Amino acid sequence: MAFTPDIAAIRFGEGLSPSIEPAGSVRDVMAQLRGADVAAQNFPIRPYSDLYGEFGEVSRLQKLARRGRNSADEEKLANEFRQARRELNLRLQDAFAPLVSRSVTTTQPFRERLTRFWADHFTAVGKNNLTRNAVPSYIEETIRSHITGRFVDMLKAVMVSPMMLGYLDQNTSVGPNSRGAKGRRGLNENLARELLELHTLGVDGAYTQADVRQLAELLTGMGTDVTKGFVFRAKVAEPGAETVLGQSYGGGAPSVDDVMAFLDDLAAHDDTAQHIARKLAVHFTSDAPDAAMVAEMADAFRATGGDLMAVYQVMLDHPFAWASFGQKVKQPVDYILSAMRVLEVPEITLKKLNRSKRAAYVLTPMAAMGQKLYRPNGPDGWPEVAAAWVTPQGLAARIQWAMSAPSAFYRSLPDPRDFVGAALGSVADDRVKFAARAAETRREGVGLILASPAFQRR
């Protein structure tokens, strides 16, 4: 199979939309990544650094509440803190409507898909009361702005992001021989290991336990202040030079520059190019991607110093990107967003969904399909293989959602005979066309189309 607009929209976009023309060529797909990020402008999500003031205010109230324990004001202070925390979380949860509206309306859908791909590559989960709903803001500031740039720049942004430093425990890691250790505190290897294993070299990459240990020492000092974001704390940085992957870093006064120098080398490592190329290929084309295509993508990564646009271009230009159509199964988030796109769920409907309806119509079903939004089980993010998603319980949840959710958004649904064309275009097969005709009600017909393999594969 060669390039077709419908396949481009389904494989490298958010699926078909009744009112948005799909990209007509590979050049059109790549053009979505050039120029302004239209969806982000139309449906803003607050960047993480915008939240420092509010984080500071909630922590200030928390401290007052703690100090006021056993005083006459105890209850009042505790309530003020709880109220502020609750309001912060409600504000952050408002990212839901713009997030969905972007996918429903965008004319640059490849951007949305790449943003989710990289957010998964650099998975971070908010672990405390302030950050548990701040992941969209992390993605907005740290990931989305770098998806069309160089890998090393995204890597560096992630490694100084409060979300990642908190998630993988870097905040609490202390150089055992630093002044701040006081003989009591010490290293935590968590971020060092995942930086090598998941973010860059890959688990088969050329590193050893000794590299993990040395890197953990090199990373000491990288920390977060809740009201300021990234800070480098020289006091807890391990003194002396560290040797990671055969190169020595630091040795002078501890500085974040030593870490940045290492990240430059790490991003340029052969194994990083291979790991990133393969991961992109697996996500977008096949659980077993064509080795030659992966090699060409890795070569482009190396030749351009990790220019991601060049890597995407090679993938889209390769015949395998089109010949392997249908081998991937949409993850639940992609599945639900693509259904809402073809249903054209209006922004106003999304904005009006209160918390329990958001949960009932979207978030709980997504969790039942196996994907708790922004809460993967580990730093390795979500599984890629089709069989991980097409499980009896996961598929049951998809069928249930397909049959019930569309009528939660609309009082009257489209005629299934039209909807099959809108949702599947040229990839509709005879069986799903038959089901669309044979269904007794619109609701059943639309549900069957959304529950079909053709709508779930890409």
Add this chain to the structure above:
Amino acid sequence: MVDDLSRRKFLLRATALGCSAAASPVLTPMTFAQAPGDNRLVVIILRGAMDGLDAVRPIGDPLLRRYRAGLGMSRDSGATDLDGFFALHPALAELMPLWKQGDLAAAHAVSTPYRDKRSHFDGQDLLEAGTGQDIDGAGVRDGWLNRLLQVMPNAGSETAFAIGRSDMKLVSGKAPVSSWSPDGRLDMSPQARLLLEEIYHDDALFHDTSMDAITIAESLGMASDDSFGMSSRDMRAALKSAREAGDASVLARFAARRLNEESRIAAFSLGGWDTHRGQTRGITRALGGLKDAVLTLKSELGPRWDHTAVVAVTEFGRTARENGTRGTDHGTGGAMIMAGGAIRGGRVYGDWPGLDEAALYARRDLMPTTDVRSYIAWLMHGMYGVEASTLETLVFPGLQLGRDPGLLA
């Protein structure tokens, strides 16, 4: 059934390659003598690397407290002393009656063949694949529990159950395995069901999975014939079950329900073991879940508990020394926990390597002295009569069974 499933796998590949479905191969039949019988096996995967030195503490070794001053390793094990040398973590104290009546055991200094990279994800892949490190765990698509089913001749689709939402490589493979998640409910009219079967007909992966989904929903009595929209009561129920989905006793209760009927093997996962920081609190919560699961299984299984073996295994242990953040980092040797009336309990199995720095693996982790697979293999031998040679070649390829540790009562 086995034929059907292998055909399904082939079809999947055939679809991808675009060749004809008519070329389906015939599976090489395997014949073995034992029927599933009355014995029950529950496998619990502890995802995230349980700290064996904290769960089953070698308090008789003074080095333990020196290595872990910040982890609350009390010298006085009090109520959870096991044998004067080992003590259970206090969060497992409610299991002490089981220990005393011989229904609880541990094996220490165990590991899979996985070494050095200490990646959770590769470690879990290898644990579930049951192979050696020479075979790429991620590349092996089936798990040892599935291969056990393939050598149990009367095993049907209900013999083994995978419970919970996470992808379980352990049970994946050629043999049919049923699965269930606490929130996998399905409301479907007969009309739509027929049409669904129609649209899934040509896609092997979706086709067979949808059959299982509908069958399970019906067998649980949750399918309804007439409701398409979800009522607010349904919504609340769905929300509640989603919250409880990870709850250890919910998983155990469901496992027991199946095991009280035709199932003989159940598997599920418990998380929360990756205690890099603030371990005291984290592991207390995780061990509490494990304890709840064991006690729920015991009470729900009733008299069948006497024929039950529960095995809790993890991908690797954690560092012997605490790290700089009152936690532990990824290690090598660890512990496995066994419970059930079928187990000869009241003892800690294994060769204890000691905690001297020179005796540690890479001078940092507990040295593994026994392959965790050999304990599981000996259980399979004793409970299901699987031959040693079958265990060493088919179920756990490359395993040396070694001497029988006598795990069964």
